Amino acid sequence: MTLRAPPRAWTHRHLLDVDTLSRDEIDRVLDLADEMREARETRAHRSLLDLETVALAFYEPSTRTRVSFELAAKALGATVVDLAVERSSAGKGESLVDTLRTLRRVGATIVVLRHPSSGAPYLAARETDLSIVNGGDGTHAHPTQALLDALTLREALGSLDGRLLAIVGDVAHSRVARSNIHALTKLGARVRVGGPSAWVVGFEDWPGVEVATTLPAALEGADAVMTLRVQSERGAVAGVGSLADYVRDWRLDEERLASAAPGAPILHPGPTNEGVELTAALANGPRSRIGRQVEHGVTVRMAVLALVAGVA
Amino acid sequence: MIDAGFGRLTDPPASLLLARVRILDPAAGTDEVRDLGIVDGSIADAAAVPASAPRIDGHGLIAAPGFCDLHTHLRQPGDAAAETVASGARAAARGGYTTVCAMPNTDPPIDRPDRVRSLLDAGRDAACRVRVVGAVTVGREGMAVADLEGMAAGGAIGFSDDGASVPSAGTAGQALRALSALDRPLLEHAEDADLAAGGVMRAGRTASQLGLPGWPADAEVAVVERDLALAAETGARIHLTHLSCAASLEAVRRARTDGVRVTCDVTPHHLTMAETWVAGDRAFAWEPSRRDPSLAFDPMCRANPPLTTRKDAAALLAAIADGTIDAIATDHAPHPAERKLVPFDQAAPGLIGLETALSLGLAAVEAGVLPLAALIAALSTRPAAIIGEARGMVVGGVADLVVFDPMARWRVDRSTLASASTNTPLLGMTLPGVVRLTIADGRITYRA
Numbered sequence: 001m002t003l004r005a006p007p008r009a010w011t012h013r014h015l016l017d018v019d020t021l022s023r024d025e026i027d028r029v030l031d032l033a034d035e036m037r038e039a040r041e042t043r044a045h046r047s048l049l050d051l052e053t054v055a056l057a058f059y060e061p062s063t064r065t066r067v068s069f070e071l072a073a074k075a076l077g078a079t080v081v082d083l084a085v086e087r088s089s090a091g092k093g094e095s096l097v098d099t100l101r102t103l104r105r106v107g108a109t110i111v112v113l114r115h116p117s118s119g120a121p122y123l124a125a126r127e128t129d130l131s132i133v134n135g136g137d138g139t140h141a142h143p144t145q146a147l148l149d150a151l152t153l154r155e156a157l158g159s160l161d162g163r164l165l166a167i168v169g170d171v172a173h174s175r176v177a178r179s180n181i182h183a184l185t186k187l188g189a190r191v192r193v194g195g196p197s198a199w200v201v202g203f204e205d206w207p208g209v210e211v212a213t214t215l216p217a218a219l220e221g222a223d224a225v226m227t228l229r230v231q232s233e234r235g236a237v238a239g240v241g242s243l244a245d246y247v248r249d250w251r252l253d254e255e256r257l258a259s260a261a262p263g264a265p266i267l268h269p270g271p272t273n274e275g276v277e278l279t280a281a282l283a284n285g286p287r288s289r290i291g292r293q294v295e296h297g298v299t300v301r302m303a304v305l306a307l308v309a310g311v312a
Numbered sequence: 313m314i315d316a317g318f319g320r321l322t323d324p325p326a327s328l329l330l331a332r333v334r335i336l337d338p339a340a341g342t343d344e345v346r347d348l349g350i351v352d353g354s355i356a357d358a359a360a361v362p363a364s365a366p367r368i369d370g371h372g373l374i375a376a377p378g379f380c381d382l383h384t385h386l387r388q389p390g391d392a393a394a395e396t397v398a399s400g401a402r403a404a405a406r407g408g409y410t411t412v413c414a415m416p417n418t419d420p421p422i423d424r425p426d427r428v429r430s431l432l433d434a435g436r437d438a439a440c441r442v443r444v445v446g447a448v449t450v451g452r453e454g455m456a457v458a459d460l461e462g463m464a465a466g467g468a469i470g471f472s473d474d475g476a477s478v479p480s481a482g483t484a485g486q487a488l489r490a491l492s493a494l495d496r497p498l499l500e501h502a503e504d505a506d507l508a509a510g511g512v513m514r515a516g517r518t519a520s521q522l523g524l525p526g527w528p529a530d531a532e533v534a535v536v537e538r539d540l541a542l543a544a545e546t547g548a549r550i551h552l553t554h555l556s557c558a559a560s561l562e563a564v565r566r567a568r569t570d571g572v573r574v575t576c577d578v579t580p581h582h583l584t585m586a587e588t589w590v591a592g593d594r595a596f597a598w599e600p601s602r603r604d605p606s607l608a609f610d611p612m613c614r615a616n617p618p619l620t621t622r623k624d625a626a627a628l629l630a631a632i633a634d635g636t637i638d639a640i641a642t643d644h645a646p647h648p649a650e651r652k653l654v655p656f657d658q659a660a661p662g663l664i665g666l667e668t669a670l671s672l673g674l675a676a677v678e679a680g681v682l683p684l685a686a687l688i689a690a691l692s693t694r695p696a697a698i699i700g701e702a703r704g705m706v707v708g709g710v711a712d713l714v715v716f717d718p719m720a721r722w723r724v725d726r727s728t729l730a731s732a733s734t735n736t737p738l739l740g741m742t743l744p745g746v747v748r749l750t751i752a753d754g755r756i757t758y759r760a
Contacts, residue, residue: 017605096655097400118524120655122609139524140523157552203520205517
């Protein structure tokens, strides 16, 4: 079979973050994902990964990331194993490296790793000869989420060059925000992070990033708005007052969005807490691209798996 | 006749003539090239060396007083997989050290006179002198002050709850009052547990980018200020170990002006490795950053206190040169591989340092950011003075010295390290400075 997206340099065996990808490489993933959307319907690439065994090693709960990786791998013909951490030796205290080496021995070639420790995929890449795809590590990175967000924004806005994206919410605890900053600034966008000051601390020095500590300042002139999940499981609400305070000052609704560019699309990495980060009307309204993000999740992950496997 | 090298030396007795060696003696303030004689383990006039003794060309080599490490984890008793007195002392000798001060955070901790004595016994035949630091509180639990007087009588040279600060100011003050009568220093690991809470690397831009919880400089400075106030109040001696922040140095300078009896040390890694090493940087703190992203989150770069900023590293280097910092102490912290083969935030903090301290110092000397004489004094005579020991190169004195080639290079390699552990981010790197000979108390303890 042939792939239409023109082959450009892709030398990465792993996808650990987007910070080491060039703009060309990011474009390559997005173009390939567009191609995968059609291919998925026609099952054109159903044996592209037939030599690969993709193991899903999720040390944190996940629905959309895990399921979309599984569907992506299966759509390309890979054998897929899901390491159900709570039912495996990992749940009995086996170390991450030992578990991954075991997966390698039984035939896994690619591991999609989600782990609560920032940097765990780097350890995995160094200490095994598996190809590692980061499915989200601690508060560090979530590269496939950033790539599907970039694809969603490219679809909504055309080029990202010179566009201003506002990322609103608990940025400090967000791996999604970090990877998006890398991806979107590489694609030429400006990024503004907004949230209560404890949630945007540490971002003042990031190249290409502006910081806003009120919602109007965060939204002013934004071409697109991404609102993040309030992650109470990461101890997030502490430090910014109560959840009610957050809702009062930061919840997105149509009225507050008036200061953003007209029709600015709304993104959310999910799962949403409707009524907390944004109103249900907004989440389900015409500006919302949240459903599109989920759809892109599968095609972007198809593209990433094909690229790290070296078959695209 | 000039023999080929040090490898053929036999022991005992340590008698030899080292021709045309550069002798650096911070105690005497001398730096000269001449012949160095050693007869039966004592420093002698070259003319007094018997003709039968080996003669070695010392051209290009430096001879200096043996190094003294104020902060060593020998992991004995309780953690032989990481290190033992024997293996740690071999690592010390290979690094040019003739004395190490063993920290008491062992299992069980060194918190009683009998435990001090048994550790001293274990060090009797080691490849360097082993001095013992006793715990400040019973069980290192931070509650009841331990039997400091008994441990001092048993040979403890100082006291520390290293791994943590003495948690409460009241307990620290009580310990300092007891120590003022014993003339032994409190060796304080300055870290406010509340302020440091959960931090695994220095707070700042790199921590923010890596999504790792930050450890703020305040965590150190708060305890430094507290201890300096207590030392002023009690008149006791305080030694602040592994300082990593410029603000701590300022506090030390101010306290000294006020007459507080304070000394302090810094580790080789805080002088040379910036926090950007956690992001994969492997350039020294004074060089432009050189990142290899595949090395990011290397658990070998997790230390406590965490690796510092470039700005603080520069301040620490300058403080050795200006005398604010008395000593370079390794905080040699061996860990078996499995404790570092985990994600960064779960890794045991610390790195080995005895075999690389001189080399890291010489890298700074080569770069022009640390004077050689200050480096040697901070490794040898100045730390020795803190534990009440004299070092020097005077004729008639016992030979206690190191001979090294400052220009030669070596590759830090798992297989050649003498320590039982190999946890250092320097693995694979090539460093300046090769130790050729170490003589501790007149006895050859290392030669190459």
